[in-house]
Amino acid sequence: MKRILLKLTAFLGIVGMGTGLFSMHPNPARAADIAILPVVKPVLSCEALGNFDLTHAVGAGIHGQKATLLQTPKGKFCKVTGQIAPTISFEVDLPMEHWTQRFLLGGCGGLCGMTHVGVSNAGACVPALNGEFVMAGDDMGHTGSMMGLAQGEFGRNPQKRIDFAYRANHVTTLAARALTAAFYGQAPKYSYFVGCSDGGREALMEAQRFPEDFDGISAGAPAALFTVQNSFYHAWNVRGNQRADGTSILLQSRVGVLHDAVIRHCDTLSGVKDGILEEPRTCHFDPAWVQCPAGQGDTSHCLTAEETQAALRLYKGATDGEGHPYIIGGPLPGSELQWALPATARGESMSQGIAASAIAYVIPPEVDEKAADLARFHFDDTSFVHMTELAPLYNAENTNLHPFHKRGGRLILWHGLADQSISPLNTIAYYQGVQREMGAEQTDSFLKFYLLPGVGHCGNGEGFPQVDFLTPLMAWTETGAAPVAIRTERTAQGNGPMGPPPGGHGKPPAGGQIHMAPMSSQPYARPDAAVIASRPVYPYPYIAQYVGAGDVNDAGNYRPVKSPVFLPMTFASHATSLIGPDNQKQYGVRDGKLVVENAK
Numbered sequence: 001m002k003r004i005l006l007k008l009t010a011f012l013g014i015v016g017m018g019t020g021l022f023s024m025h026p027n028p029a030r031a032a033d034i035a036i037l038p039v040v041k042p043v044l045s046c047e048a049l050g051n052f053d054l055t056h057a058v059g060a061g062i063h064g065q066k067a068t069l070l071q072t073p074k075g076k077f078c079k080v081t082g083q084i085a086p087t088i089s090f091e092v093d094l095p096m097e098h099w100t101q102r103f104l105l106g107g108c109g110g111l112c113g114m115t116h117v118g119v120s121n122a123g124a125c126v127p128a129l130n131g132e133f134v135m136a137g138d139d140m141g142h143t144g145s146m147m148g149l150a151q152g153e154f155g156r157n158p159q160k161r162i163d164f165a166y167r168a169n170h171v172t173t174l175a176a177r178a179l180t181a182a183f184y185g186q187a188p189k190y191s192y193f194v195g196c197s198d199g200g201r202e203a204l205m206e207a208q209r210f211p212e213d214f215d216g217i218s219a220g221a222p223a224a225l226f227t228v229q230n231s232f233y234h235a236w237n238v239r240g241n242q243r244a245d246g247t248s249i250l251l252q253s254r255v256g257v258l259h260d261a262v263i264r265h266c267d268t269l270s271g272v273k274d275g276i277l278e279e280p281r282t283c284h285f286d287p288a289w290v291q292c293p294a295g296q297g298d299t300s301h302c303l304t305a306e307e308t309q310a311a312l313r314l315y316k317g318a319t320d321g322e323g324h325p326y327i328i329g330g331p332l333p334g335s336e337l338q339w340a341l342p343a344t345a346r347g348e349s350m351s352q353g354i355a356a357s358a359i360a361y362v363i364p365p366e367v368d369e370k371a372a373d374l375a376r377f378h379f380d381d382t383s384f385v386h387m388t389e390l391a392p393l394y395n396a397e398n399t400n401l402h403p404f405h406k407r408g409g410r411l412i413l414w415h416g417l418a419d420q421s422i423s424p425l426n427t428i429a430y431y432q433g434v435q436r437e438m439g440a441e442q443t444d445s446f447l448k449f450y451l452l453p454g455v456g457h458c459g460n461g462e463g464f465p466q467v468d469f470l471t472p473l474m475a476w477t478e479t480g481a482a483p484v485a486i487r488t489e490r491t492a493q494g495n496g497p498m499g500p501p502p503g504g505h506g507k508p509p510a511g512g513q514i515h516m517a518p519m520s521s522q523p524y525a526r527p528d529a530a531v532i533a534s535r536p537v538y539p540y541p542y543i544a545q546y547v548g549a550g551d552v553n554d555a556g557n558y559r560p561v562k563s564p565v566f567l568p569m570t571f572a573s574h575a576t577s578l579i580g581p582d583n584q585k586q587y588g589v590r591d592g593k594l595v596v597e598n599a600k
């Protein structure tokens with residue numbers, strides 16, 4: 001253990017960890033110490049797993065279970081598929097040649113609806129690249145496209161609501177563990193969950209509801225305030241940008257003007273003028289930056305008064321008629337190129353589909369198809385109460401992580417600061433809630449929180465979205481080497497796992513997309529792309545600052561400084577009341593209706 005600690009200290013260049021002080025020239029961690037575990041060979045045939053009885057382990061019936069041989073460039077896997085009653089489709093892929101005693105479940109995105117095996121943010125993690133994990137995935141209890149109005153129709157079935165909210169990943173984990181123990185003659189030594197967006201919500205849900213399931217969890221951009229996020233937040237992104245006739249005001253082609261003005265007027269705080277806001281919370285948008293002078297005919301390089309007011313509403317987020325906020329915060333300055341806006345005045349944005357589906361089918365206790373017409377949605381207290389009635393079912397805002405901490409769990413929480421789909425302020429508010437509940441020192445002993453400047457929703461953006469969170473999570477879980485500086489990267493041909501970069505200042509991504517198409521399913525990680533620049537990120541509330549010498553594109557030439565934002569932040573909104581300890585409940589179905597069984 002002493003050798004590991006000495007090696008880690010030399011590798012990261014860190015001193016005074018107990019006081020929160022860092023050295024002036026840290027070497028951001030890209031790969032750290034992970035346990036060296038021997039390969040364990042199967043003791044059963046793959047064919048036998050197809051007949052292995054999972055009923056007792058899962059506590060539910062299993063349908064259509066079968067095992068097939070999967071040939072991959074990383075070797076052979078035994079692929080087991082089936083359905084956990086009533087309708088949770090799952091897949092577990094078990095290495096036949098080089099299993100090193102680890103299990104990983106990958107989270108889903110959007111409203112899920114597809115069974116997908118894979119892992120993101122692990123492109124430099126050697127065991128994941130080599131296919132050394134047992135990997136699993138599930139469809140969260142229903143089938144369909146990840147996005148779209150019809151996808152929410154599973155909300156007609158109360159059991160499918162429960163399965164989507166929290167049950168599906170848990171029972172899939174039970175099935176995967178049982179199959180692993182049968183196939184290799186032993187359980188996994190270490191178990192991991194990695195997810196972003198709704199997968200981030202699922203990750204937190206596992207830590208909160210099922211603290212025994214995983215040793216290490218990575219939760220990115222979590223949709224933890226699910227009931228508010230998918231109603232008030234996304235509905236406001238539509239309605240706050242509309243005229244009385246329903247046409248949209250601010251369009252995709254215009255956000256470049258807004259973004260460029262923000263970058264011109266706001267300090268990057270990194271010491272480098274690269275258009276990336278290291279701490280966008282210090283940037284306070286002034287309409288005068290963009291609004292065209294009265295009577296000016298050429299508006300190609302400025303916004304009209306109407307467009308400027310629409311931008312102000314989007315930054316602020318959902319409020320009632322008197323300006324009282326319902327959400328914790330809107331998108332931050334610097335995120336403009338990522339905003340999901342329609343291309344034409346009569347077009348639709350992705351926020352439209354998200355809000356319509358959730359409000360009509362998923363969030364309220366009763367399905368109301370007419371509610372898919374967002375013109376009917378009211379931003380008032382009555383709607384807020386209605387939309388949050390099932391917060392104890394869907395939301396992952398329980399700040400009591402004592403059980404997860406007590407059993408030795410480790411959690412990496414992260415969020416892109418240019419996220420347009422889920423404001424990073426939500427995750428900051430949750431992190432502060434955990435600190436209030438558990439104390440700052442205890443929180444720091446098992447939870448590390450990172451904010452990624454210029455990075456959009458689960459990737460993209462003009463920042464440095466290529467990052468391996470799995471390796472530092474494994475090192476922390478397996479050897480106690482807590483992560484500090486983590487290296488993030490920009491690539492030449494793309495900008496992270498979710499898709500290509502926007503194309504430079506003033507050029508928003510086509511379609512105003514929020515969720516990219518998922519990668520094809522495979523039981524190993526994809527290698528990182530070639531790197532053209534790197535930058536460290538530090539645990540909150542530290543930011544990266546250029547040391548003043550050396551290549552500005554080299555992560556080694558940055559040091560940590562404390563954010564100038566006054567902490568803790570104060571969030572005065574209706575949604576703030578949904579963050580706190582022990583605010584979840586266990587649900588069941590009785591006479592075709594959702595019922596609360598007991599507090600959870």
